[in-house]
Amino acid sequence: NAGVTQTPKFQVLKTGQSMTLQCAQDMNHNSMYWYRQDPGMGLRLIYYSASEGTTDKGEVPNGYNVSRLNKREFSLRLESAAPSQTSVYFCASSATTGSKYNEQFFGPGTRLTVL
Amino acid sequence: AQSVTQLGSHVSVSEGALVLLRCNYSSSVPPYLFWYVQYPNQGLQLLLKYTTGATLVKGINGFEAEFKKSETSFHLTKPSAHMSDAAEYFCAVSLFGNEKLTFGTGTRLTIIP
Numbered sequence: 001n002a003g004v005t006q007t008p009k010f011q012v013l014k015t016g017q018s019m020t021l022q023c024a025q026d027m028n029h030n031s032m033y034w035y036r037q038d039p040g041m042g043l044r045l046i047y048y049s050a051s052e053g054t055t056d057k058g059e060v061p062n063g064y065n066v067s068r069l070n071k072r073e074f075s076l077r078l079e080s081a082a083p084s085q086t087s088v089y090f091c092a093s094s095a096t097t098g099s100k101y102n103e104q105f106f107g108p109g110t111r112l113t114v115l
Numbered sequence: 116a117q118s119v120t121q122l123g124s125h126v127s128v129s130e131g132a133l134v135l136l137r138c139n140y141s142s143s144v145p146p147y148l149f150w151y152v153q154y155p156n157q158g159l160q161l162l163l164k165y166t167t168g169a170t171l172v173k174g175i176n177g178f179e180a181e182f183k184k185s186e187t188s189f190h191l192t193k194p195s196a197h198m199s200d201a202a203e204y205f206c207a208v209s210l211f212g213n214e215k216l217t218f219g220t221g222t223r224l225t226i227i228p
Binding site: 004031033040041042043044050058092094096101102103104105106107108109 | 124147149151156157158159160161164166205209214215216218219220221
């Protein structure tokens with residue numbers, strides 16, 4: 001099992017450019033999440049998806065869109081990148097039943113710099 | 116709504132000494148509580164979790180945490196620090212029936228040789 005995978009690992013954008021961060025999990029989890037991590041602020045939830053076909057805003061959704069393509073994949077799109085979106089982005093997934101209920105499994109992260 | 120406060124953004128301990136990382140939470144209903152560890156340039160890894168039942172929870176790498184409802188705390192401890200424990204540690208809270216986690220701001224643990 002690869003767990004949660006994210007691509008790319010690093011990305012540099014210019015202000016106004018767009019990009020999509022990809023995330024996939026092979027654990028058959030229903031729930032998936034996108035977080036951003038900034039120094040001194042912990043992890044903040046951007047969007048989450050409780051099941052295929054559903055998405056909801058988290059704490060900091062402005063400037064982002066998401067797509068739950070199928071049960072495995074959950075992508076995050078920046079339509080017009082801004083320097084304030086420079087951050088490390090993490091994808092996570094979790095089971096909604098069973099002994100590992102609510103345990104979130106994280107990907108390795110994408111380091112994004114917006115110039 | 117729930118929230119988490121981690122006291123001390125940086126903690127330094129000597130190798131072999133006790134590790135104590137503090138976490139306090141607020142929640143209107145009984146919470147689920149978690150500790151995650153993040154090694155440099157990696158994602159987060161679950162150390163331990165409390166859901167219901169026994170209030171002393173043991174996790175990986177010799178860490179444990181105790182849920183104290185009266186103090187709304189879930190402090191993380193390890194009797195003897197090892198150099199490999201150097202990392203950032205995050206406390207998190209969720210509510211039953213809601214998978215979303217609310218994270219604290221993290222504590223960076225440094226081990227002094």
